[in-house]
Amino acid sequence: MLKEIEEEVRLTLNNENKVNEYKRNVINNTQGSPVAITISFDMSWSKRASGNRYDSLSRHALAIGVLSKSILVAIVSSKLCRVCSLAESDNEEPPNHCCPKNYDGSSKAMEADAALQLYITLYQHSNKNIVLKAVVTDDDSSMRALLRYKANIRKGRLPEVIPQPEWLADPSHRTKVVAKSIFLLSTLPMDSSTCTKVDVIRFKKYFGYMIKENRSKKISEIVFASKAVVEHLFNCHDYCNSNWCRPKKQLEGTDKEKGKELSTSFYRNKYNDAKLYNQIKKPIVHST
Numbered sequence: 001m002l003k004e005i006e007e008e009v010r011l012t013l014n015n016e017n018k019v020n021e022y023k024r025n026v027i028n029n030t031q032g033s034p035v036a037i038t039i040s041f042d043m044s045w046s047k048r049a050s051g052n053r054y055d056s057l058s059r060h061a062l063a064i065g066v067l068s069k070s071i072l073v074a075i076v077s078s079k080l081c082r083v084c085s086l087a088e089s090d091n092e093e094p095p096n097h098c099c100p101k102n103y104d105g106s107s108k109a110m111e112a113d114a115a116l117q118l119y120i121t122l123y124q125h126s127n128k129n130i131v132l133k134a135v136v137t138d139d140d141s142s143m144r145a146l147l148r149y150k151a152n153i154r155k156g157r158l159p160e161v162i163p164q165p166e167w168l169a170d171p172s173h174r175t176k177v178v179a180k181s182i183f184l185l186s187t188l189p190m191d192s193s194t195c196t197k198v199d200v201i202r203f204k205k206y207f208g209y210m211i212k213e214n215r216s217k218k219i220s221e222i223v224f225a226s227k228a229v230v231e232h233l234f235n236c237h238d239y240c241n242s243n244w245c246r247p248k249k250q251l252e253g254t255d256k257e258k259g260k261e262l263s264t265s266f267y268r269n270k271y272n273d274a275k276l277y278n279q280i281k282k283p284i285v286h287s288t
Contacts, residue, residue: 041137043061112146135166175211185280199268
């Protein structure tokens with residue numbers, strides 16, 4: 001089974017390599033140098049996480065090619081081997097076995113170490129023909145520090161023969177970070193905030209969609225579009241786009257149902273819910 005998985009990863013990696021090499025040769029008309037690819041990286045806990053506890057004994061990480069959308073490299077980090085632990089408790093030498101223990105640091109630091117090992121594995125297994133142009137991940141500063149040269153930063157552990165990658169923000173993580181303050185409002189008593197879980201879900205949906213639709217546009221256009229996230233929730237559609245906003249379609253006269261009254265009960269009202277409107281806008285300004 002392990003050989004089958006390794007073969008599948010090898011084929012996938014070759015596919016990602018070919019796609020990136022073709023793109024590079026067509027655009028830059030160069031050959032012979034390593035292919036620079038962009039990956040999406042994340043690591044999962046092997047136990048249910050609360051956001052406050054980091055004590056898992058093992059974690060698994062994946063690197064996914066942004067073009068092929070397939071797994072390129074996988075790595076499992078483990079702090080424990082049951083066979084070794086039992087032998088140690090009996091003051092005996094462990095028998096010959098496939099030991100899964102490959103990490104001795106803290107559980108929280110596993111992700112940064114896995115990212116480093118994953119990049120080195122990718123580089124070596126491709127015969128030095130593949131390097132990372134950029135990594136799409138969360139805002140883990142220790143990971144970014146580890147994948148730097150020691151000459152540039154004290155914590156850096158990346159071999160100098162391997163190029164340093166750039167870093168791109170993960171849209172899903174960015175949405176989660178921005179919506180966190182809105183979620184906290186929904187946990188307050190009603191006399192402190194009228195925000196509900198439904199408001200949080202809608203906000204996350206609007207923000208995620210805004211990022212997806214405008215990620216290739218200019219900063220000024222993104223700033224304008226971002227105002228629709230809160231305003232649309234409160235039934236103000238000045239910043240909306242008629243491609244997705246039905247009330248905006250009706251206002252512009254492009255909706256087939258023009259003339260029909262649209263229900264506004266779905267939306268909040270920025271005047272009747274002025275307190276909530278100001279509460280939501282305040283953390284958004286701080287987050288961005």
